[in-house]
Amino acid sequence: MTRNGRARRTPDCTAAGARPRVRTRHERRRPDGEQAFVIGVLTSEADFERARAWHLSDAPDHETYLRETAELLTEARRRFDTVRARMFHPQDFEEFCLLHGLDPAEPGARDRYLVNPPLQTQLLAYQGEELAGDFAPRLVRARDNGLTLRHADLLLDGGLTGEGGRDVRAAYQRGAEVFRRMLVGAGAGVYELRLAVDAPGGRLTAQARVLQWEDGVVRINDEDLELVCAVLCAGLARELPGLAVLHGARGTAGARDGGAGDGFRQTAWAWASVGQDWAPAAGPVRLDGVAAEPGYPLGTVC
Template sequence: MSRNGRARRTPDCTAAGPRPRVRPRAAAERAEGCERQRSEGAGQAFVIGVLTSAADFEQARAWQLSDAPDHERYLAETAELLGDARRRFDTVRARMFHPQDFAEFCLLHGLDPAEPAARERYLVNPPLRTQLLAYQGEELVDDFLPRLVRARENGLTLRHADLLLDGRLYGERDDAVRAAYERGAEVFRRMLLGAGSGVYELRLAVDAPGGRLAAAARVLQWEDGVVRINDEDLELLCAVLCAGLARELPGLAVLHGAQGSAAACGEYRQTAWAWASEGRVWTPATGPVRLDGVAAEPGYRLETVC
């Protein structure tokens, strides 16, 4: 979780080296192309792909990715491998190993999916770097796996936003994109600041060529203004806001949750605010709205929040 309002970028991986030794032919060691990466001028990093569901595990059997008898055992071996990697490497990163994505990647690049080199190329493919998450010892099944699934979905949205901006979201930003990104981050900051302390979810949708850009994030805001939000969710929200403002696309945002804090004798109030944009600025919705099943009333004027 992050305590600040800036999104981190995941550094690129470079050439692969030997794997750490856990046990011979461990499921994750073979299956997902887990690789030891060496960055120029930096320490060592370890990258692994994880089959996040039993269905994906079964689909990947044809490529002989794992010797584990079932997905449950595979996850146990993967958790052990991640723990060992944290002790051996400076950085440990993971991404969801999606069988359909991998098959399409191999078809596009003329690779044999049964070859380890194909898995290695898939894991460190630069256009998909936004799907990588740092592993910091989280519980694998109930915590880290859902984040890996969201990171893939978020990564596809980030790729869409980057294409809308002609590659300037993750490439060299010009003044217009840089200004739009800063304006979007400021919109998000004012939404939270006006809400006060509490536990919220922000849902965001921007109508864009090629399909809707959508983002959602859970946010915890303390009485002292400290905000806790997953870095990857913060990055997605700012990117979608940036694309909408830079391309002047219409959008809708809903912030809902429990307003209040333990300092106020544990009193909480359910709230839901909505804002809309015609492309240039975000203003309170003109009336009650519903976004992804969440009903909300017009929000407060953001320019009045300092």
């Protein structure tokens, strides 16, 4: 299975040059000489208005702010070895400042918030995507994913982010194998996986969009794959009930070289878990508004 994205690195940097109009950024030089750049993005107009009091940007409106931020990201890719971004969530920032006794209007508070270790899972590598297109929604999902990852990690006593024990590692591998078999059995197509596991402290959920070609090559965002495997791991390790639905368009519209395809067929499969393993659902189910029929036995998929 291949996936889209690069390996994540811990951000490091030192402020240099004139201060830009967009001020939710952090720079540092690593001991090995590598330069990294991290920026927080106000992804919605409501968040932009709420953050005005902290003077994070001189932009008159959110549309201008996004355009200036996109220009800053483009410049950063030319100057730095690593460029990463995360959603700048006003409520998260206020709570962080309250917890650490910081003044939200001080630039140092923003730097500490951006590189706060427990929130590293919310960072995404920026590789030139259109900010106002797909990248901003990915930042929102990355925040949601990060909160779910923290919940799953707590259920596993830090086994996801720390030195996970043998049982946690085995459960993670089993979860990854469950997901792989779902995709192999589905075949080529464009799908979305919806996953829900009933856990102490609240339901764990994950979603992932998947593009799979006839030769088995898969495209999936790194952060989505990480979350799916983590939720499956937590469910298997803690033996929690869960439900998974894989739905979308099965088939090919044409080979990647432009050849003829066999068309698409809409389909939806469902599997349930009682904690020990995943098996076809007992009957038709609905998850997040998506109706699905019992899936194929995963044990029959190589």
